[in-house]
Amino acid sequence: METRELRYFVAVAEELHFGRAADRLGIAQPPLSRTIAQLEHRLGVALLARTSRRVSLTEAGAVLLAEARSILGAVAAAERRTRNVDRPSLVLAAKAGGSSELLAKLLDAYAAEPGAVAVDLLLCQAHAAQPLLDGRADVAILHEPFDSTAGLDVEPLHAESQFAIMSSSHPLAGAAGLRMADVIDLPELARWPEPDGTYLPGPGVEVHDLTQLFQMIALGRAVAVMPEVVRVGLLEGLVAVPVVDAPKVTTVIAWPPHSRSRAVADLVRVATGFS
Amino acid sequence: METRELRYFVAVAEELHFGRAADRLGIAQPPLSRTIAQLEHRLGVALLARTSRRVSLTEAGAVLLAEARSILGAVAAAERRTRNVDRPSLVLAAKAGGSSELLAKLLDAYAAEPGAVAVDLLLCQAHAAQPLLDGRADVAILHEPFDSTAGLDVEPLHAESQFAIMSSSHPLAGAAGLRMADVIDLPELARWPEPDGTYLPGPGVEVHDLTQLFQMIALGRAVAVMPEVVRVGLLEGLVAVPVVDAPKVTTVIAWPPHSRSRAVADLVRVATGFS
DNA sequence: TGGCAGCGATACCCGGCCGGTATCGATAGC
DNA sequence: GCTATCGATACCGGCCGGGTATCGCTGCCA
Structure with a gap:
């Protein structure tokens, strides 16, 4: 497997569309089709299920996609580290x-x-x-x-316990201590993006930074479990309740x-x- | 960087000899020289220092060698995992x-x-x-x-403390407990192979498996620090003394x-x- | 239901690159 | 100083990667 093949495969697997993938790679569609077909042939597995209207990943394709992303990252990292070795x-x-x-x-x-x-x-x-x-x-x-x-x-380097951050008007705000069970099912529990930038489904509000989160909490729209550091400089009207059994x-x-x-x-x- | 280039580079970096590396790769020497030169040119760094008599790794080359080995391992792993996805x-x-x-x-x-x-x-x-x-x-x-x-x-899964294993006739065999300082400089401390199969220099005997080690210890030729498990079924004439400050x-x-x-x-x- | 548009596969051609042989130039050792 | 060794260079041929043109399939829509 050459990195060229992996780059091509990742493009198709992400776009799920040979035309767009070829476009993104700056090549024409036929050579891309051919390269993927060769890769599948050599591996002896189908990576993509194609109807003439829709392309989807097979299970093998999903595995290779994860592996290929990591390999391409490692290759890019290797290039940079090799290049920069003498410029400490x-x-x-x-x-x-x-x-x-x-x-x-x-x-x-x-x-x-x-x-x-x-x-x-x-x-x-x-x-x-x-x-x-x-x-x-x-x-x-x-x-x-x-x-x-x-x-x-x-x-x-350092371990700290976690606190539930919520508006002081929240029903749980007066508690001396909470357990994970008390907060995990709250409908207003904020959701953070996954590594790929998408959000898991759920009732809570989607946030992507602390400022936004604190505003949501202040408005009573969100609750979040966060490490101790955020307690210093907490906004007016927000309280931090220790969650005793949250992982450090x-x-x-x-x-x-x-x-x-x-x-x-x-x-x-x-x-x-x-x- | 293509995996072909990495394979070629690893071969040369390991052999430190273009001819032998080409032989190992099953190609002729000139295309190998050319490929490495292209790789160096694209990276903008010298990977190998060549005199017409001797080839050696530059610092950049040493970095790329480590990275390349890991990348090639990842590629081989990716192939196997992709192929075997449906044969659980x-x-x-x-x-x-x-x-x-x-x-x-x-x-x-x-x-x-x-x-x-x-x-x-x-x-x-x-x-x-x-x-x-x-x-x-x-x-x-x-x-x-x-x-x-x-x-x-x-x-x-499990943590256990370590013991110094030695012949019962060893001067330290009577001790109730030892510290690392007591054993680390013993000239008869056994040496295990490094990941590449070579041994670091030192006075102790070179061993490569437990049976051999225990024989050496029984003969009074070696001492080793080992986890607790080996105590059960220890040979006659061998004693295990706890090393209190050895890492778990x-x-x-x-x-x-x-x-x-x-x-x-x-x-x-x-x-x-x-x- | 037939025409059409979208999309991947196929056919075919071209050029560049990978790999081969022959040879050069440098150097360490005798 | 001769020679053997070893990497670099020169040059050539075939393959493969990439391009254009086109086909075949299928879902959509009038």
Whole structure:
């Protein structure tokens, strides 16, 4: 399997339309059809079920799509890392609006190290693990269990418990403590996007950043379970009730396996040093 | 970057010799030279330093070698998983000579599950993580920190402390407890092979399996630090002394990220259930 | 129900790239 | 200084990837 074949397959699998996929790839449709057919022939499995009106993924196709995305990410990452090996610089990915205190401490401590290189910050709206997988970043600050650390090396930095954030007029606002069972079925529980940007179905409001979420909560339209940090600087009219049995949120520093970068190793050492 | 280019590069980087690499790849040497030169040109970095007598890896080349090996493993794994999607069967990798009790319990419990599929066992002499990365296995039982779980999803199953195993005539054999400092510098500390099959330099005897190790220990030629399990059924004349500050050995079940297999999910659930 | 539009497959052609052979140029060792 | 070794270069041929034209199928609509 060549990466060209994987790129072509991913395009078709995502568009579910040979014409549009060919367009996106900047080639004509016939060679695309032929390449996919060859790939299927070599694998001995049908990847796409085509009627002349509709294209859909087979089960094998779904498996290959997931694998291919990850492989193409790894290839892009490999190119970037190879190219940048002699220009030591570090891109650190973190979720925008996350704990800036930890970040500041980390950057300060690392900058004081002998042999420290320049650290560029990549602040992501969501899913800070993605740039790590596609090679745009070298290290990331992630939050388990929210971010998937699959395929990454990880060191825990800090664990904190979670709180239910709600309007002070909410029926549960007066409680001293809640259990997950009390909140998990609330119809106003906010929903975050999945890694692919879509939302799982459900009754709660769809949110994509903290500001929007807090406005929704203030309006009594949403409730969310969040780690402790958000309690400081909580808006007027919002309360945080501890959820005693919610899983601890662990802030971790993550980097791709086989990282050979001295800078990454230093940063990780510094980070774990003061946790 | 095409996988063909990566395969060629890995061959040259491993052989450090264009002729032998071309031979291994089943092509002539000139096209290989050309392909590597094109790859270097596109990346804008030198991957190999060549004199007309000797080829060596540059730093960029070393980075790409690690990345490329992992990518090629992922590609092979993707092919196998895609091909086998409709033949549900599970390959479980484990270290031969490891705790067969846990394995038996796990296999029994899983077999009792509704929808269980046949589980094939792949018993590895060493490094059970390798078949997981190259797609020969779907799940593995690994032991942290011995096995690298980089790039895998992992659930811990069991943790145990470590013991120094030595001949009963050894000077330290009478001790009630040891510290790592007491054993780490012993000249007879056995050495295990690295993932590439080579041994790090050092004074201790080189071993590659448990039987051999125990014989060496019984002869007073070796000492080793090992997890608790090996205490049961220890040979006559061997003693196990607890090493109080040795890192705990954690038995984990590991699987590749993006595994879409129902069977893997079931097996993991069963495994974590009775830990 | 027949015409039509949309879409993937097929047929066929062209050019570039991959792989082959022959050879060169450099260098380490004798 | 000769020679063997090894990577680079030159050059050629065939295959394959990509293009255009067209076919065949099918759902839609008048």
